[in-house]
Amino acid sequence: GIQVEQSPPDLILQEGANSTLRCNFSDSVNNLQWFHQNPWGQLINLFYIPSGTKQNGRLSATTVATERYSLLYISSSQTTDSGVYFCAGLTSGTYKYIFGTGTRLKVLA
């Protein structure tokens, strides 16, 4: 089946630093999304980004569907950015969702 690998698996940043999280798919997926799971376990929608680039405040994301990867950029990180970041997509030709392995981010004050 499709594998979704996220890198890095763990990341520790000082407040104010920038970072790039990557999501690689072993095969085509549709409807790529990025989520943030906060320390309370809630899954927060960040971007719905099947292709192209989007920006929302300090966050931006780029998906290059033809090359099967997506990037999430976090600028000027804050302690509230801590948590786990997941990418997810629809397995092509199905209605099954597959999730990445996650990147655990800790931002230090």
Place this chain on the structure above:
Amino acid sequence: EAQVTQNPRYLITVTGKKLTVTCSQNMNHEYMSWYRQDPGLGLRQIYYSMNVEVTDKGDVPEGYKVSRKEKRNFPLILESPSPNQTSLYFCASSPIKGTNTGELFFGEGSRLTVL
């Protein structure tokens, strides 16, 4: 407010005692789905539904049942829970757009412990 609501949020039960986790959405979405999240295994899809009376298996359907009698509700049923079903469960919904779904929205999660 647009939302996906799950209940209960927390539950401790015993092996073999049937339980139902409810899920309701108020966005008129056609697509609804259930996931479980386990340490080291990430989020895995249990079942999904394209519309009323249309359900299909995800990657880990064993030990679970679902039903979709109304568009807004998609309950997850554990007929005979076992300890390996201890997990954090999420319900999600999205619209259907042509041959694809749209943005997926999650409920707040239900933490289930089976003793």
